[in-house]
Amino acid sequence: MDTTVSRPRRWGWLALDLAGSAALVLGMLALVAPDTAAAIGLPARWGWPLIIVGAIAMSWAMLLFIRQSRAARTP
Structure with missing residues (x-):
């Protein structure tokens, strides 16, 4: 599974x-x-x-943040 987070979505969780x-x-x-x-x-x-x-928006933002932080830790 590809967990790479692209640059445009980097701060999308914060806006959401x-x-x-x-x-x-x-x-x-x-x-x-x-x-x-x-x-x-x-x-x-x-x-x-x-x-x-x-x-719903805040829950979605939390999921995006968790996904991004996991992708950042994956080598």
Whole structure:
């Protein structure tokens, strides 16, 4: 199995982790403070979908990071 990580994907896990974190924060804002979320244009009904998308994105980022770190250690 080829575990070589190409250069363009080197920091992709970090971008995905940041996007997932942002989705989680916005989802929690929509659930906990719907008035504040509405003030920035975020409907309260988007709370749970944003939390789920954020959790999936952060999990995917963790898997990419683990794959990259294993590939870097493989001679």
